[in-house]
Amino acid sequence: SNTLYRDLRIVLPLPINNKFRGNIIENLTKYNIDEPKFAIFYNNEKLFSPPFDESVFDNDSFICGIKKAKDNTNLFVYWVVTSYNNTNLNNFNSGFLFKKNQFTVGDNNTFKRFVKGSYNYWNFGEIHILDSEIKENASRNFFEINTGHAKELFESISDLLTQIQKINRIKSACDKHSNINTAVKLLEDEKITLAKQKLDSTMKILSAKKNNNVVTLPESKNYLEILDKRRTDSLHKIQELEDNMKQKDTERTDVELNKIYELLSPQFKNIAKNTQLYVAMNNYNAKN
Known part of the structure; x- marks a missing residue:
């Protein structure tokens, strides 16, 4: 079914096959995140990780970085911006996916728990949680939040998303x-x-x-x-x-x-x- 097809691509650590692959792999490697090696086929189609439609993204927009808390590297994030101003991206071509050990935690709406104010679905990205103390919960729809610096890290994610929203607005105003x-x-x-x-x-x-x-x-x-x-x-x-x-x-x-x-x-x-x-x-x- 379409739901199974979508879920397989979203949840599993699949190979990357889009125009940002080189940048993604280069930066994942810096933080000891291995490139996914799974080879999964669905109806004879080899599956790759999102985004589902790379053509809608601005070629120059790939941005990545790390966030730290208590002198430890806690997360790696990358994102891209749509080429089309004020256009909300569809389905799992948008939002941010949380990753832990390359597996997805939650879905592309989970990140909105960290959004302060408004947010437009003009991006696709991944947030890789590197901190070994922060673990996904039993249902894998969020993280355990009772660790010492989870709150600090999650606040930094909120700040990051606020910054990305500002970049979205600047892009909309500059690219006409x-x-x-x-x-x-x-x-x-x-x-x-x-x-x-x-x-x-x-x-x-x-x-x-x-x-x-x-x-x-x-x-x-x-x-x-x-x-x-x-x-x-x-x-x-x-x-x-x-x-x-x-x-x-x-x-x-x-x-x-x-x-x-x-x-x-x-x-x-x-x-x-x-x-x-x-x-x-x-x-x-x-x-x-």
């Missing part, structure tokens, strides 16, 4: 390539007014000051720099499109004014020499 693509399509369809409205609203969002300092995760520095470059690149692209629109507006005006000038009698053509009509006619003739 889809808006620009929409404006370009509107221009191609000669829907000039709608294109201008789309570009103006996008420019306003991109020009607003982005307080990247609210994110204190050192592991996110590179991705935040990438997002800021996307923001400035988009601003330059919008300026280029607006300059092109102004040029085309001028050219269209010159054509129309030249048509009017050609309809004038010689007497009125002479009078028009000191007007914009004459300037437009000269501009038109110079180009043609």
Whole structure:
């Protein structure tokens, strides 16, 4: 059944086969987490660990790091961000999976027990609990919380998720390539007014000051720099499109004014020499 297929992929320590595999394996190895070696087939299909659809994720968004408590490395976490702004990911392509000895504890909603405030399902990631003192409970849907520093570790997970949510928001505000693509399509369809409205609203969002300092995760520095470059690149692209629109507006005006000038009698053509009509006619003739 679909449920069994899903559960096998979620719970078991399956091999990784997605575009982030190299980064994931490299970092798991640093913390003595072996790459899963299980080979499991379901209806003749070899199963791999989530995410189920890697195409929806931003190629540059892989971020990983560790959290420590009492001078011990307690957890390793990695996550990726959707390419599509404000799009909630579906099913087990989203959220965070808790891992202990490579097996999943709970499901992709368990992490929400640690969320303070709102959280959007714009990520997929794994949180590997490395601390030997923190063990899963009998039903494997959560962890035993009566260990000495479990509370401290779980608070650090809450802080981490708060930081990731801030990164989600910054990504949404900085990455507006889809808006620009929409404006370009509107221009191609000669829907000039709608294109201008789309570009103006996008420019306003991109020009607003982005307080990247609210994110204190050192592991996110590179991705935040990438997002800021996307923001400035988009601003330059919008300026280029607006300059092109102004040029085309001028050219269209010159054509129309030249048509009017050609309809004038010689007497009125002479009078028009000191007007914009004459300037437009000269501009038109110079180009043609």
